[in-house]
Amino acid sequence: MIKTPWGEQLKARLGPRCFEGAFLSLYTTYKVGGPAQVLAFPETADELRLVLNTAREAKVPLTMLGLGSNILASDGGVPGIVCCTRGMRGIERAGETITARAGSALDEVAEAAASAGLSGMEKLSGIPGSVGGAVWMNAGAFGQETFDCLIDVQVMDAAGAVKTFKKSELKPSYRKVEGLAGFLVLSARWALKAGDAAALKEIRAGILSQRAVKQPLEYPSAGSVFKRPQGDFASRLIDVCGLKGFSIGGAQVSPKHAGFIVNTGGATASDVYALIKKVIAEVKGKTGVELELEQILLGDFQDAR
């Protein structure tokens, strides 16, 4: 990877929290992906602003990365700066309100809420993303979504100014939020309801065990590959097309849950992408349903086989 003056400049400011050419396979749950031209780990809003300004001045793309659990990063890597929030952590509780910084694990917020006897996030247990990623995607499970009890989201705009969006200013829907494009999520605040900690912890434990039974957690993946089609399940459609267990290279449609593609060892992003295309084509051909990707592609997939 060719060194750049702007990459060197950022490295001089962030020190060991900035790398040139770090492989994204180390920072995504699929465990695939080539190098980020520059990978930065800011810890504060000021450092995030520095990253933002560097990208703007160098005229290179800035890509946000949380815990990389909904991402397929290309084998060719990602140009510009990939800004990973995992150093921006912190969860605070005040009465029935919980505030968490973007890089905090959503599951830790769900755990903290349940342990404090606060209801409204317990069903998000086990979602392996960050608060920033969960807000961005309106992550959800078992009938509960990130936005359900949300009060507001603190963001940074493209000029580096910090502002707060009330929930009513954003438009959340299924795995999508309108109104956040162009903003970087700094933190989120939820108003929860007083409940019984023991009962909430039991719900949480039940959800974690259901996930372990139904999902192929023993292999790297990025969760459900496709959005739920209207009135159906992607996994059911993939299953009836006979694709359960189908592999390309090291990527396999999970035999345990057809909605997941797993890395059985040594998969490349091209393997995963080729399998995604194969599944979409087969399901369209055999059922007429056009599956929509839930996972986010980073980098170039034009040349993927």
Ligand SMILES: Cc1cc2nc3c(=O)[nH]c(=O)nc-3n(C[C@H](O)[C@H](O)[C@H](O)COP(=O)(O)OP(=O)(O)OC[C@H]3O[C@@H](n4cnc5c(N)ncnc54)[C@H](O)[C@@H]3O)c2cc1C
């Ligand atoms: C085993 C497994 C199970 C899963 N189960 C579920 C589930 O039940 N429900 C569900 O909804 N999802 C599920 N997922 C998917 C994933 O965990 C969620 O989508 C999660 O919200 C992604 O968060 P992340 O931090 O990993 O985001 P990333 O994958 O790192 O990024 C996702 C998107 O968010 C953007 N982003 C991240 N942080 C910020 C920020 N601070 N500001 C602006 N943009 C940002 C990124 O640019 C990217 O576009 C699962 C994944 C796995 C591996």
